Amino acid sequence: MKNIIDIIDNNTFLKKIFPDGLSDIKIGRMNFYFENKIEIFIYTNQEPAFSPDKWGKWGIDYTTVVLFISGHFSKNIQVHNWQSNSLDNCSIEISENGTVYSIHITGNNWDILLELENFIFQSCSTYIDEALI
Numbered sequence: 001m002k003n004i005i006d007i008i009d010n011n012t013f014l015k016k017i018f019p020d021g022l023s024d025i026k027i028g029r030m031n032f033y034f035e036n037k038i039e040i041f042i043y044t045n046q047e048p049a050f051s052p053d054k055w056g057k058w059g060i061d062y063t064t065v066v067l068f069i070s071g072h073f074s075k076n077i078q079v080h081n082w083q084s085n086s087l088d089n090c091s092i093e094i095s096e097n098g099t100v101y102s103i104h105i106t107g108n109n110w111d112i113l114l115e116l117e118n119f120i121f122q123s124c125s126t127y128i129d130e131a132l133i
Contacts (some may be wrong), residue, residue: 002094007101008119017048042067055126062111062126070122075115084109
């Protein structure tokens, strides 16, 4: 089964900090634009295998990593009950049909279905979630 990191272009840094992929995922924000552009912010409280010096120390300076990815959905996008998303953990199932990925993201009483060719890694940020310390 593919991990979300596997279908993100420009993922060298992501594979360094999460070499075994992401397992603790939350979708914090999605933006849709004309010309089928999508931006997704993936939150994780999974401790990275490697922390850049500028991030500081896990558990003291930060407890959450936010990945900013973008892409172009080529065929389909369906969002159901998004208003129920309370930044809860979600699962991501990925299937491949030629050059198109079908990505089904399921949370607690909400889900998203995307069909796209790829995501592109844009940036990462970190913050401390006081509920986790």
